[in-house]
Every structure is written in structure tokens, then in C-alpha cells.
Amino acid sequence: MEIKVNIPEDLNDITLSQYQEFLSLEDPTEEDILRIFLKIDLKGLGKIKASDVDRYSAHITSLFKQQQKHTLKFDLKGIEFGFIPNLDDITYGENKDITAYLNDWQAIHKAMAVLYRPTTQRLGSKYLIEEYEGSHKYSETMKQMPLGVVMGAMVFFCNLINALLKAIPSYLEKLKKQTQMTDPISVENGEVIKKYIQLLKETSEGLKKSQSFLFTNA
Numbered sequence: 001m002e003i004k005v006n007i008p009e010d011l012n013d014i015t016l017s018q019y020q021e022f023l024s025l026e027d028p029t030e031e032d033i034l035r036i037f038l039k040i041d042l043k044g045l046g047k048i049k050a051s052d053v054d055r056y057s058a059h060i061t062s063l064f065k066q067q068q069k070h071t072l073k074f075d076l077k078g079i080e081f082g083f084i085p086n087l088d089d090i091t092y093g094e095n096k097d098i099t100a101y102l103n104d105w106q107a108i109h110k111a112m113a114v115l116y117r118p119t120t121q122r123l124g125s126k127y128l129i130e131e132y133e134g135s136h137k138y139s140e141t142m143k144q145m146p147l148g149v150v151m152g153a154m155v156f157f158c159n160l161i162n163a164l165l166k167a168i169p170s171y172l173e174k175l176k177k178q179t180q181m182t183d184p185i186s187v188e189n190g191e192v193i194k195k196y197i198q199l200l201k202e203t204s205e206g207l208k209k210s211q212s213f214l215f216t217n218a
Helices: 016-023 030-037 050-063 092-101 108-115 147-179 187-210
Strands: 073-076 079-083 116-123 126-129
Touching (some): 016 030, 016 108
Antiparallel strands (some): 073 079
16 A cells, blocks of 8 residues: 655755754765654664655655745744844853854754744744743754755855955954054964864854755756
């Protein structure tokens, strides 16, 4: 008897935990792709038509070619989660945890628990989210968040960091003119800025690698 499968239509039909499970495999097979992303066991796989195996696998692969948009709000388990409304007001603790977890796919649910928290107030398109109490509060919940939302957040941060890197030279030139100094930056401050730029570059490269999605031939 042929088994009925639920085929994901886009990345939002795939959970972060499924993707993490796939990435944890050293040498994943086509069976692994179907087992994880179609949410069926090996016994169920044996009941799929042989002619459908390649089609399902190709379809899942194609989902990772889709451009993902940055999602500000999404619903999960009856709760509306919202992205940090104003990154300019981000706290040291939030920033530290985001930096620590964002480039590690096996810990990225902890970064998502910083970036997305339950909304508390809404006024039109504006909203507020819960005060940050640590990534542990919603990290396990975030494992079930839509993968498309995760990918959109990654694209957002990659673009943000690249914009910062492009803006730094003009900012330093503006600072030089304002202070009317040949070298406006002290040796100590200069080293701090160099380290900051290097950190941004490393984070950008990490995000780009993270965006080398599931399949090398996708």
C-alpha cells in the first residue's frame, strides 16, 4: 500500500530542527533527505513509489534556491513572535548572545531566541516584544520555527554587515575632516577599529558559508 506524504511547498514548511538534523549527518543520502524533510521513517520510505523518489528529492532541493525575505513576525504554537523592533537599542547581553550563536547552525536556535520573542503590544505595524531574559527561555521553541524565517534573518544580517563594512571608510574620512587632524585615530583606538572591522568581516564570511544551503548541486 502506497504511503501518503506531506510535501513541503516552501522553506516555511520545514522546521529549523529538521535542517539541523540534516546538517548533523556527515554524508547524507537521498534517503536521509526524504526521511527528514518528508517526516517519514524508513518503513514509510519503502512504500513510496520508486518513480517518485527522485521527484521528491529534486523538489526539496529546489526549495533552497528560493530567495528568502526578512520576516518581522510569525506565529508558532499559538504565540506571535516578533523580530527585535530596533537594533539600535539592542542590549549588550542580546548582542553578545547573537554574536556567539549566529554562525553555528547547531546553536542557531539560541540566536533566533534572542532575535525573535513574543510580542507584548501592537499598534498598527509597530509592536513591542518581551524583555530579554536569556536565550534559554525560547531556544527549544525556536527549533520548531519555519526555516524560511531563519534564512531570511540570515540574509538580513549578511546585508547589514556588508553595509557596515562599506560605510566604515566614509565614516573615518568624515571623522578626519571633523577633527581636522591628519590622523584622527589614536594608535589604541585604531587597533580597536581594526579588530571591529575584522570581526565584521569574519561574521560576514560565516554568514555567507551558512547560506551555502543544503546541497552543493542545488
